[in-house]
Amino acid sequence: VSTLINQTIDKLSQALESKEISSVELTKAYLEQIKKMEPEINAYITVTEDYALELARASDERRAREESKGLLDGIPFGLKDNYSVKGIRMTCASKILQNYVPPYTAPAAANMLEAGAVLLGKNNQDEFAVGSSTENSAFGKVINPLDITRVPGGSSGGSAACVAANEAVFSLGSDTGGSVRLPASCCGVVGFKPTYGLVSRRGIASLATSLDQAGILAKSVKDTAIIMNHLASYDPYDSTSWPQSKQDYTSLLGSSIKGLRIGIPQEFLGDDIDPYALSWVEAAKEQLIKAGAQVFTVSLPHITCSLPCYYTIMSAEFSANMGRYTGMRFGERIEGEDYFSTIVNTRTEYLGPEVKTRILYGSFILSEKQYHTYYVQAMKIRRLIAQDFEQAFKEVDCLLTPVQNGLPFHLGSREGDSVKMAISDKMLVPVNLAGLPAISVPYGQAEGLPGAVQIIGKPFADAQTLNVADVLEGRE
Numbered sequence: 001v002s003t004l005i006n007q008t009i010d011k012l013s014q015a016l017e018s019k020e021i022s023s024v025e026l027t028k029a030y031l032e033q034i035k036k037m038e039p040e041i042n043a044y045i046t047v048t049e050d051y052a053l054e055l056a057r058a059s060d061e062r063r064a065r066e067e068s069k070g071l072l073d074g075i076p077f078g079l080k081d082n083y084s085v086k087g088i089r090m091t092c093a094s095k096i097l098q099n100y101v102p103p104y105t106a107p108a109a110a111n112m113l114e115a116g117a118v119l120l121g122k123n124n125q126d127e128f129a130v131g132s133s134t135e136n137s138a139f140g141k142v143i144n145p146l147d148i149t150r151v152p153g154g155s156s157g158g159s160a161a162c163v164a165a166n167e168a169v170f171s172l173g174s175d176t177g178g179s180v181r182l183p184a185s186c187c188g189v190v191g192f193k194p195t196y197g198l199v200s201r202r203g204i205a206s207l208a209t210s211l212d213q214a215g216i217l218a219k220s221v222k223d224t225a226i227i228m229n230h231l232a233s234y235d236p237y238d239s240t241s242w243p244q245s246k247q248d249y250t251s252l253l254g255s256s257i258k259g260l261r262i263g264i265p266q267e268f269l270g271d272d273i274d275p276y277a278l279s280w281v282e283a284a285k286e287q288l289i290k291a292g293a294q295v296f297t298v299s300l301p302h303i304t305c306s307l308p309c310y311y312t313i314m315s316a317e318f319s320a321n322m323g324r325y326t327g328m329r330f331g332e333r334i335e336g337e338d339y340f341s342t343i344v345n346t347r348t349e350y351l352g353p354e355v356k357t358r359i360l361y362g363s364f365i366l367s368e369k370q371y372h373t374y375y376v377q378a379m380k381i382r383r384l385i386a387q388d389f390e391q392a393f394k395e396v397d398c399l400l401t402p403v404q405n406g407l408p409f410h411l412g413s414r415e416g417d418s419v420k421m422a423i424s425d426k427m428l429v430p431v432n433l434a435g436l437p438a439i440s441v442p443y444g445q446a447e448g449l450p451g452a453v454q455i456i457g458k459p460f461a462d463a464q465t466l467n468v469a470d471v472l473e474g475r476e
């Protein structure tokens with residue numbers, strides 16, 4: 001069984017179906033791997049061993065009765081620790097929630113459990129998902145399993161690292177400004193951010209409401225599409241959820257991309273482009289041309305404003321969302337003399353430095369005098385960025401870009417430097433500002449580490465985006 005832990009859902013579900021292995025055996029193999037890797041990697045905050053075995057037994061019983069729920073039934077997975085699961089601690093990698101147990105399950109997580117997937121535990125992340133390296137966790141940093149001197153990317157670093165280290169078959173993360181795609185590229189796995197609204201966000205701790213999107217970290221594009229089939233669903237209790245009927249996201253995989261028009265936005269390959277990142281995009285371009293696609297250079301003129309625009313909107317929304325952590329209703333509390341000193345004591349003690357910085361920044365931006373100067377201005381720029389994409393998508397079907405400007409950086413090298421850290425998100429945040437689907441797919445390599453490229457699709461062209469990534473995957 002231990003030789004199976006690096007396999008895809010596709011392969012494992014066949015082995016489960018033919019009774020070559022049981023879900024209990026598979027789950028035990030993963031739990032063992034977690035024990036082996038965790039002292040070094042730190043990809044989990046909570047491991048739900050008993051619950052996992054209980055779910056695995058139930059899955060095996062279903063299979064014995066020939067009532068399997070499909071491809072995810074019996075497959076072990078991880079969840080970023082900002083997803084609520086009833087009865088299981090959710091920390092958001094923050095001390096303020098270190099003992100918090102949610103009373104309900106986020107629909108995105110429930111969809112996985114309903115499909116029969118086996119929850120192994122909750123993955124480490126940047127505190128409240130703010131960061132690009134998973135160095136901002138109150139539960140310790142996550143280490144990149146491919147090179148222990150480098151960051152795994154963030155904020156879903158635990159989710160990416162656990163898939164790369166075979167500590168789960170897949171994991172769900174969240175992507176507000178690249179937090180699924182960046183760690184995926186650092187750890188050599190696939191990271192997919194669906195179109196805004198396709199996956200329910202209820203029960204996933206909010207970072208920035210107009211940008212947040214649940215996402216998938218998996219071993220292959222096909223696995224990603226299989227997971228997406230279960231993950232995407234309409235949630236009447238999430239006001240941003242898109243009314244949708246079931247779609248088969250695997251349906252286009254393997255189909256020809258002949259005649260497909262692919263754009264490379266020139267602003268993504270400016271003077272400061274890293275030679276490795278450029279070479280991966282060039283090679284991907286050649287391969288797509290060989291597969292029959294036509295490739296054009298396109299321009300997204302306002303894209304250079306993306307980072308300040310993103311950081312303004314994100315901080316404003318984050319500070320508003322963080323207002324709920326007062327120590328009054330849930331989470332930790334340090335009593336003070338009165339109501340306000342209780343809040344101040346609690347937040348001072350239990351929130352980390354990056355979280356505090358952004359709350360201050362966001363509160364300033366939303367203050368009466370500054371609101372129009374910053375927030376309203378950023379919203380206008382956001383519209384221009386979205387329009388740039390709309391314009392480009394009149395000429396091309398999807399876009400090809402780098403994910404990050406080179407290899408993952410070294411641990412500690414950007415820690416505490418908010419500007420340098422933010423630059424890691426440059427190629428990623430425009431996608432969230434425009435609500436588009438995008439995928440980071442491993443491509444090429446350098447210095448013994450995997451490279452990656454990003455495919456950005458039109459709104460709701462998620463299946464097509466997956467198909468283009470599938471063409472690139474493993475065929476360089």
Ligand code: GLN
Nearest residue numbers: 129131175176177178179
């Ligand atoms: N790195 C970005 C930030 O710190 C993205 C965060 C995210 O996508 N959750 O805001």
